[in-house]
Amino acid sequence: xxxxxxxxxxxxxxxxxxxxxxxxxxxxxxxxxxxxxxxxxxxxxxxxxxxxxxxxxxxxxxxxxxxxxxxxxxxxxxxxxxxxxxxxxxxxxxxxxxxxxxxxxxxxxxxxxxxxxxxxxxxxxxxxxxxxxxxxxxxxxxxxxxxxxxxxxxxxxxxxxxxxxxxxxxxxxxxxxxxxxxxxxxxxxxxxxxxxxxxxxxxxxxxxxxxxxxxxxxxxxxxxxxxxxxxxxxxxxxxxxxxxxxxxxxxxxxxxxxxxxxxxxxxxxxxxxxxxxxxxxxxxxxxxxxxxxxxxxxxxxxxxxxxxxxxxxxxxxxxxxxxxxxxxxxxxxxxxxxxxxxxxxxxxxxxxxxxxxxxxxxxxxxxxxxxxxxxxxxxxxxxxxxxxxxxxxxxxxxxxxxxxxxxxxxxxxxxxxxxxxxxxxxxxxxxxxxxxxxxxxxxxxxxxxxxxxxxxxxxxxxxxxxxxxxxxxxxxxxxxxxxxxxxxxxxxxxxxxxxxxxxxxxxxxxxxxxxxxxxxxxxxxxxxxxxxxxxxxxxxxxxxxxxxxxxxxxxxxxxxxxxxxxxxxxxxxxxxxxxxxxxxxxx
Numbered sequence: 001x002x003x004x005x006x007x008x009x010x011x012x013x014x015x016x017x018x019x020x021x022x023x024x025x026x027x028x029x030x031x032x033x034x035x036x037x038x039x040x041x042x043x044x045x046x047x048x049x050x051x052x053x054x055x056x057x058x059x060x061x062x063x064x065x066x067x068x069x070x071x072x073x074x075x076x077x078x079x080x081x082x083x084x085x086x087x088x089x090x091x092x093x094x095x096x097x098x099x100x101x102x103x104x105x106x107x108x109x110x111x112x113x114x115x116x117x118x119x120x121x122x123x124x125x126x127x128x129x130x131x132x133x134x135x136x137x138x139x140x141x142x143x144x145x146x147x148x149x150x151x152x153x154x155x156x157x158x159x160x161x162x163x164x165x166x167x168x169x170x171x172x173x174x175x176x177x178x179x180x181x182x183x184x185x186x187x188x189x190x191x192x193x194x195x196x197x198x199x200x201x202x203x204x205x206x207x208x209x210x211x212x213x214x215x216x217x218x219x220x221x222x223x224x225x226x227x228x229x230x231x232x233x234x235x236x237x238x239x240x241x242x243x244x245x246x247x248x249x250x251x252x253x254x255x256x257x258x259x260x261x262x263x264x265x266x267x268x269x270x271x272x273x274x275x276x277x278x279x280x281x282x283x284x285x286x287x288x289x290x291x292x293x294x295x296x297x298x299x300x301x302x303x304x305x306x307x308x309x310x311x312x313x314x315x316x317x318x319x320x321x322x323x324x325x326x327x328x329x330x331x332x333x334x335x336x337x338x339x340x341x342x343x344x345x346x347x348x349x350x351x352x353x354x355x356x357x358x359x360x361x362x363x364x365x366x367x368x369x370x371x372x373x374x375x376x377x378x379x380x381x382x383x384x385x386x387x388x389x390x391x392x393x394x395x396x397x398x399x400x401x402x403x404x405x406x407x408x409x410x411x412x413x414x415x416x417x418x419x420x421x422x423x424x425x426x427x428x429x430x431x432x433x434x435x436x437x438x439x440x441x442x443x444x445x446x447x448x449x450x451x452x453x454x455x456x457x458x459x460x461x462x463x464x465x466x467x468x469x470x471x472x473x474x475x476x477x478x479x480x481x482x483x484x485x486x487x488x489x490x491x492x493x494x495x496x497x498x499x500x501x502x503x504x505x506x507x508x509x510x511x512x513x514x515x516x517x518x519x520x521x522x523x524x525x526x527x528x529x530x531x532x533x534x535x536x537x538x539x540x541x542x543x544x545x546x547x548x549x550x551x552x553x554x555x556x557x558x559x560x561x562x563x564x565x566x567x568x569x570x571x572x573x574x575x576x577x578x579x580x581x582x583x584x585x586x587x
Contacts, residue, residue: 011038012215013062013100013183018075020054020061020239031057031070032239037232039183039215046226046247047219048262049236050466051436055219056105058236059185062217063102064092079183098128101176105188105435107168109380111160117144117171118156121178128179143174147204164329166197173204180212187219191435191461194328194491199535202228203547221465223266224494224537227251228544235259251541265465266539269493274518275501278321279578284485285317285340285453290348292335292509296560304563309335310346311509311567317453320479322486324500324517326493326532330559332509333489334377337455340487341372353452370400373451377458377489379438383430389416389441390426396448415444420470436463443471450482457489472498493536497521502578505529508557510570515579525581 020032032054039045047055060066062077064084077084079100084092104110112120121140125131131139137156144152147170160168169189176184186205190198202225209216218229226233230247235258243256254260292310310332317323325333339346342357342365350357357368373396376382383392393412397403403411413423419440430438439459446454456475460468476499478484490496496503496517503521504514505528513526524530537545561567572580 011040012080013039013217014076014078015058015062016076016078018058018061018077019073020057020066020070021073022070028073030073030239032061034075035234035236035239035241036075037234037241037244039217041182041215042209042213043231044209044216044218044229046230046233047217047236048221048223048226048233050221050262051434051463053236054239055236056187057239059102059187059217059219062185063096063100064089065096065102094128097124097181098179099181100183100185101179101181102185103169103172103176103187103189105191106378106380107160107165107172110172111168113160116157116159117163120171121156121175124175124178139178140174143178144170146177146208147171147174148200149174166193166201166329169193169197169201170204173201173208177208177212177214180214182213182215183217184209184214185217185219188221189218190220190222190225194326195493195537196328196532196535198225198491199537199545199547202537205229221463222537223263223465223539227539227541228537235262248541251539262465263539265469266494269497269521269536269538272497272518275516278318278501281318281320283316284319284353285487286349286351287316287340288314288349288351290314290336290339290346290350292332292339292344292346305560306563306565308509308559308561308565308567310339312569313348313506313509313511315504315511315514317485317487319452319485320483321502322479322488322500324496324503325487325489325506326491326496326503327506328532331506333506334457336506337374337457337487337489340453340455341369341374343374366400370449371452372455373446373449373453374455375439375442375446375457375459377461379435379442380430382442383438385430387429388426389428389430392430392441393426393445393448396445400449402449411448412444415447416441418447418474419444420467436467439463440467440471443474447478451484453485453487455487455489458491459488460495461490461492468495475499493521493533505532509559510582512570512582513580515576519576519579523576525575525579 016036017034018032019030019034021028021030023029035058037045049055061072072085079095118137118140122136125136125139140156141152144155149155149170190201193201220226232246233250234241234244237258243250243259250259254263290310290313294307294309296305296307313336315323325336327333335344338344340350352368352371355368360368390409390412393415394408397408397411412426416423416425421437421440443459460471463471488500500517502515503517504511505526507528513520513529520529524533570582573583575581
C-alpha cells in the first residue's frame with residue numbers, strides 16, 4: 001500500500017518516549033532516553049549528532065535489530081497503527097525489509113561476501129514477495145537500473161568485493177527499495193563516498209522518495225547533507241533529542257547550545273584564509289613518473305591485461321606542508337598513497353629525504369617506514385579484532401624498538417589523550433568502539449613513531465563535525481610542533497580547504513590539476529575539477545544543489561590495457577604561479 005492512501009496529517013511511523021537500555025539491575029545503562037518523533041510520507045527527518053549520541057541505536061530499535069545486550073526499556077514505536085515493540089519476532093520479520101527498510105553505514109560489512117549481488121537481491125524478493133526466480137531476477141535488474149547502476153545485468157553476477165564503494169551503496173539502496181517500503185532508514189549512507197558519488201546517492205534517494213512516496217529517516221553527522229536533504233531535523237546528544245525543528249528554523253535560529261556548537265564547527269566553503277606558502281621549505285618527498293599496474297587475469301586471452309591504476313604521477317612535498325589528493329572512487333589516489341610506503345609495486349621514483357625507495361627492502365625499508373606512516377580509510381579492517389587498543393597502538397613502538405616495554409602503557413595513554421580518547425580505552429577491543437572512535441585509534445597508532453610524513457587516507461571521514469575539528473586541529477598542532485608533512489587523501493572538500501596548502505586533483509589515475517589550495521578550489525580550471533566542486537553539499541538551506549546531472553557518470557577511459565601499452569602523455573599549462581592544469585580534455 002502506498003503512503004498516499006493515508007491522511008496527509010497521519011505519520012507513517014510514530015516514536016514516543018522511547019528508551020533503550022543495556023545491561024540489567026544495578027548495571028543497567030541507558031543509551032537512549034524518552035525520545036520522540038514522527039515520520040511522514042514523502043518527507044525526510046534527519047537525526048543529527050555526534051558519534052555515540054544514540055542515532056544508530058534508535059534506528060536499530062525501530063528495526064527490531066538491537067543487539068542481545070540491549071533492550072527497549074520503555075516507550076512506543078507505532079507503524080501504521082501497530083505497536084512494534086510488542087510484536088513477536090516472526091511478525092516483525094514480515095514488516096522488516098518489506099514495509100520498513102534500512103541502509104546500513106558500511107555496505108561491505110552489510111553485504112554477504114559469499115553471495116553475488118543478484119543472489120542477495122533475489123533473497124530479499126523471494127522472502128517478501130511471491131516471485132519465482134526468473135521474475136525475481138527481472139525485478140532485481142529493474143531496481144539496479146532505477147538506482148542508475150552501470151552495466152546492471154553484469155553486476156547481478158558479481159560479488160561485493162568486485163564493486164566500488166559507490167556501487168556497493170547503490171546495491172544497498174536497491175535492496176532496501178525492492179519491496180517499495182513505506183519507511184526507509186538510512187544510517188550514514190554517504191559517509192565513505194567521494195563528493196560526486198555522494199551527490200549521486202543523495203539525488204537518487206530523493207528521486208526514489210518522490211517516486212514511491214517513502215518516509216525517510218536519515219542519520220548523518222554531515223551538516224551539508226542535512227541541509228540538502230532534511231525537511232525536519234532532530235539533534236541528538238547523549239541519548240536525548242536536544243532540539244527538534246524544521247530545517248530552515250534550525251539552521252537560521254538554533255536554540256540549544258549544543259546545536260549552536262554543532263553548526264559552529266561546520267566549515268563553510270570559501271571561508272578559509274589563503275594557505276601559508278611552504279616554498280622556502282626543503283623538499284622531503286619527490287615523486288616522479290609514478291605508475292602502478294595490476295595484472296588482470298582474463299581466461300582465454302593470450303595477451304596479458306593490466307589495470308593502469310596510477311598513470312605518470314609526479315609531485316613534490318615540502319617539510320611542514322600538506323598536499324591534498326582529491327578525486328572520485330577509483331581515480332588512483334589511495335593507490336598513490338600506498339605506493340609511497342611501498343605497499344604496492346610501482347614503477348618510477350619515490351625519493352624520501354634523499355633516499356630512493358623504489359627497490360628498497362629489508363632493514364632499509366623498515367627504517368623508511370618509521371618516517372612515513374599511513375592512516376587507512378576503513379578503521380575496522382585495519383585493526384586486529386583480537387588485540388586490545390594497548391597492543392594495537394603500542395605495536396609500532398615494539399616493532400621499531402622505540403619505547404621500552406615498561407613505558408609503553410604511558411606512551412599509549414598519551415597518544416589516546418591526543419586523539420580524544422580516555423586512557424582506560426586501551427584495555428578494550430576494536431568492536432567496543434564506534435566507527436569514529438576506531439578511526440581515532442588508527443590516528444593514535446600512526447602518530448606513535450613521530451613520523452616525518454603521514455599519508456592519511458580518508459582519515460577523518462568517519463568522524464562527526466566537532467570531533468573532526470578537534471582531530472584536524474591536532475594534525476595542525478603536530479605539524480607545527482614536529483614539522484610533519486601530510487599527504488591528505490580525502491573526498492571532503494571542507495577538510496581539504498581546512499588543512500591543505502596545495503591540492504592535486506586526480507582523474508583516471510592521473511593528476512589533471514595541481515596548485516595552491518585557494519586557487520584550485522576557488523578558481524578551478526579543469527572541467528573535472530569544476531564538476532567535482534559542483535557536487536559538494538553546502539551547509540546552507542538556501543544553497544541547495546541540483547545533483548540531477550551527476551546521476552549519470554561521465555564517460556571514462558578504460559583503465560585496462562594490454563602489456564606494453566603506453567598512454568598518451570599529458571601536457572600541462574601553468575595558468576598561475578605554481579598552478580598547473582592538464583591541457584587535454586576529459587573523454
